[in-house]
Amino acid sequence: MSSSTPTAPAAQPRKAALAAWIGSALEYYDFFIYGTAAALVFSKVFFPAENPATGTLLALATFGVGYVARPIGAVVLGHIGDRFGRKRVLIWTLLLMGASTMAIGCLPSYAQAGTVAPVLLVVCRLLQGLSAAGEQAGANSMSLEHAPEGRRAFFTSFTLSGTQAGFILATAVFLPIAALPEPALLSWGWRVPFLASVVVVAFGLVVRRSLDETPVFEAESTQDGAKPDVPLVVLVRDHWRDVLRVVCASTVASVSTLFSVWALSFAVNTVELPRTTMLWVGVLANVVALAAIPLLASVADRIGRKPLFVAGALGSGLLLAGYLWAISTGSIVAVFVMGVALSGVVYSAANGVWPAFYAEMFPTRVRLSGMAIGTQIGFAIGGFSPTIAAAVAGPGVSGWVPVAVLGGALCLVAAVAAATARETFRVPTRDLGRSPRRTGAGAARTATV
Structure with missing residues (x-):
């Protein structure tokens, strides 16, 4: 088989990157408003008021529940994306996320419905998790397969x-909500960001429906036997090592959560720093990340994926401890400096590189499944x-110290996993995920791209 990669019109890579950016921003707006609400209000809205500490633990547990559904969603949506196309799965993820998010905004409170309220909350959260399972893998596959050779990390970033823009939007929406008097916040204020997602979904749907399918996927679709009937079987049989590698490397996402x-x-419940101040830390860090992510991804197109990812993972483990320490001191200046350095700069090195790094481990016919399953676990x-x-x-x-150790250990696992991966930044898109013995000549021919 020829190693030449089918190409799209010059405007398609930019259009695909823009559509992925907008779609991910809108999709993760829905996802991040849940995390903010879980940290600030859900312990008081959906759980008994007698034990605030238990309520906080349970509210944060519902945030994690969404991740339980992700591996299941990854299998289902990965199959759809690898069998029927990237565009189809991206439309379905957007619709499912929007419907489940709006439903959360309509739920009764614990005072109104008792234990039914948290049960319904968990159901909606599971649906959010199913949607998110295919979102980034689908968007990354679409962007990478449209990208020109030598610029895949930049376009997939x-x-x-x-997603950073989605975080900024979600946090910005919560800033005036968080400033409401507590009775208004707990009764109706927290619902506004969830119900407002109807506008987000409508706009995102228009953008994604305008996308073309990728030329690499369409080329493979025309070849007999190129698309497996059950991509999961091929993935487990031929690419399980890379799936395991992506699983371990993806633990770096613990920094974000x-x-x-x-x-x-x-910060808010223990150190008693102002809610709005802490929300602004997140906004500023993510504004910096908006610029840092594509910049660092461009560097990865020149020197490789592994150096930046490993440095970003290890550095994030160290700076997470510094950020939590800064919160414990109550110093607003230290919190802003450490927060921006961690989430805005150092974490962006790993965060901006992994879309290309993980996707390049798999061939076209199982790329979306491999990325989705590996990342979601x-x-x-x-x-x-x-x-x-x-x-x-x-x-x-001072209770932050065990948490810093936990975060540092997960970052170390991610760095070690990435260090064992192949470097792929000079491999042609058509040859990604294939045996190096068969693609070495093709890779050498494109080394100067």
Whole structure:
């Protein structure tokens, strides 16, 4: 088979990257408003008021529940994406996320419905998790397969900068909501961001329906036997090592959830820093990340994926401890400096590179399944890290130390897994995921791209 990669019109890579950016921003707006609400209000809305500490633990657990559904969603949506196309799965993920998010905004409180309220909350959260399972893998596959050779990391990074934009939008919406008097916040205020997602979904649907399918996927679709009937079978049989590698590397996502969920709860509920101040830390860090992610991805197109990912993972483990320490001191200046350095800069090195790094481990015919299953199992660990952190944290303002150890250990696992991977930044798109023995000549021919 020729190693030449089918190409799309010049405008298609930019259009695919823009569509992935907008779609991910809108999709993760829905996802992040849940995390913010879980940290700030759900313990008081959906659980008994007699034991605030237990309510906080349970509220953070519902955030993690969404990650339980992700591996299941990854199998289902990965199959659809690898059998029927990337565009179809991206439309379905958007519709499912929007419907489940709006439903959360309509749920009764514990005072109104008793234990039925948290049960319904968990159901909606599971549906959110099913949707998110295929979102980034689908958007990354679409962007990578449209991207020109030698710029795959740059174009796929827009999927991740889109998630940062979604975080900014979600947090910005919550800023005036969080400033409401507590009775208004707990009765109707928290519902507004969830119900507003109807506008988000409508706009995202228009954007995604305008996308073309990728030329690499269409080329394989025309070849007999190129698309397996059951991609999961091929994935497990031929690519299980890379799936395991992605699972372990994806534990670096615990940095994001610990930063945006547990650290927020710790700062507001234990150290008693102002809610709006902590929300602004997240906004500023993600504004910086919007610029840092594509910039660092461009560097990865020149020097490779592994150096940046490993440095970002190890650095994030160290700076997470610094950020939690800064919160414990109550110094607003230190919190802003450490928060921006961690989430805005250092974590962006790993975060901006992994869309290309993981996707390039798999061939076209199982790429979406491989990415979706590998990342979602790893992300499930990250999703439960705020719950684990709440369980292991010590009492008072010094209780952050076990949480820092937890985050550092997960970052170390991610760095070691990435260090064992192949470097793929010079391999042609058509040859990605194939045996190096068969693609070495093709890779050498494109080394100067």
